[in-house]
Amino acid sequence: MLNLGTDEMAKYPFLTEAGQYLKDKGFSLDQFGTDPDLKPILDKAYNRIEIATTGKIYRSEVTSLEDLDLEVFSFLLAVILLKLSGMNTLIRRFSLAEARRAEKYLEKDLADLSNKTKEELATRIIKELFSINVEKRENFFVIPISDYLKHAVNFHEREWKLINRQVEHGKVILSSHETVRLIRKELDNYIASKIRSTGTPSMLEALKKPVERLVSLGKKFSVPTVVSTEYPPCIKHAIEVLDKGENLPHSGRFLLATYLLGNGQNIEQIAPLFKNAPDYNEKITMYQLNHLKGSSGSGTEYKCPSCERVKSKDLCFATSDCDGIINPLQFKKKKTLNA
Numbered sequence: 001m002l003n004l005g006t007d008e009m010a011k012y013p014f015l016t017e018a019g020q021y022l023k024d025k026g027f028s029l030d031q032f033g034t035d036p037d038l039k040p041i042l043d044k045a046y047n048r049i050e051i052a053t054t055g056k057i058y059r060s061e062v063t064s065l066e067d068l069d070l071e072v073f074s075f076l077l078a079v080i081l082l083k084l085s086g087m088n089t090l091i092r093r094f095s096l097a098e099a100r101r102a103e104k105y106l107e108k109d110l111a112d113l114s115n116k117t118k119e120e121l122a123t124r125i126i127k128e129l130f131s132i133n134v135e136k137r138e139n140f141f142v143i144p145i146s147d148y149l150k151h152a153v154n155f156h157e158r159e160w161k162l163i164n165r166q167v168e169h170g171k172v173i174l175s176s177h178e179t180v181r182l183i184r185k186e187l188d189n190y191i192a193s194k195i196r197s198t199g200t201p202s203m204l205e206a207l208k209k210p211v212e213r214l215v216s217l218g219k220k221f222s223v224p225t226v227v228s229t230e231y232p233p234c235i236k237h238a239i240e241v242l243d244k245g246e247n248l249p250h251s252g253r254f255l256l257a258t259y260l261l262g263n264g265q266n267i268e269q270i271a272p273l274f275k276n277a278p279d280y281n282e283k284i285t286m287y288q289l290n291h292l293k294g295s296s297g298s299g300t301e302y303k304c305p306s307c308e309r310v311k312s313k314d315l316c317f318a319t320s321d322c323d324g325i326i327n328p329l330q331f332k333k334k335k336t337l338n339a
Contacts, residue, residue: 006021007068010068010071011105025069045078045210046213046214048074049214084200084207089218093279103184106126110122132183144170148172151182234317243276249313252313253277258305271289305328
């Protein structure tokens with residue numbers, strides 16, 4: 001257990017200590033549903049979820065100790081509302097937004113040269129949640145190679161390859177930003193798992209309206225998809241990940257978009273597939289699709305990566321139907337020939 005003050009719990013409300021804090025304060029869920037003085041917390045909880053659906057990061061407005069309590073309680077109540085709504089796509093968006101929010105605090109606390117306590121708390125959180133031993137070395141941080149390799153597997157960009165990192169005495173040297181960035185996906189998964197493992201309480205009368213609003217909000221982001229039997233396994237997997245409201249890495253999105261473009265689909269047909277992504281932004285999605293199509297001004301049309309490239313990004317889920325092809329776009333032709 002970490003020894004957290006109220007300000008730390010407000011920054012990291014997903015930690016077990018925050019839930020215990022609510023109990024120690026003597027509040028029950030019934031009170032949040034019946035006490036008019038607590039209604040602002042319910043409103044803030046809904047607003048916290050709504051902001052997450054826009055892809056933005058919720059920003060705290062703390063000027064007093066009461067505000068700190070409001071921050072902690074609004075997160076916990078947001079979890080209750082999400083559980084009652086049963087909208088998985090909202091849970092994924094909320095957990096990602098809260099992970100990005102916590103990431104900013106962790107980075108700031110790690111880099112705080114004037115407060116050793118904050119740095120120590122940040123390193124303890126990273127160690128206890130993700131088993132990474134972080135040590136301060138002048139203005140940088142170092143972690144064992146074994147820890148780095150275990151967590152860098154989530155990245156496919158060239159700069160995260162060990163051969164491109166500075167290593168001394170068996171440890172990888174990172175900035176505060178890189179140290180925290182290393183655990184973003186796992187932090188997102190950790191928060192999502194905490195939400196899913198939380199018991200679903202009985203519905204209270206005062207919670208019905210905000211929950212109904214969340215269900216309506218969640219349906220806007222839930223786009224039913226039909227996976228064609230002519231799609232190769234890697235493309236089926238990418239669509240299924242998005243369909244579940246989970247985060248598909250950049251390399252997976254590039255593969256899916258370039259495959260569908262190469263398969264003759266237009267941008268208007270492809271764009272809705274990405275609507276279920278927890279960080280979906282319509283403007284950015286349309287820009288990126290137009291960029292891949294070569295119609296954003298660059299003139300360069302990007303091609304679907306080869307099977308070898310797909311394998312190198314850990315996106316390959318080949319079956320016997322894939323035998324003999326060297327590019328996912330050949331899968332449909334092979335299936336037609338074998339029909």
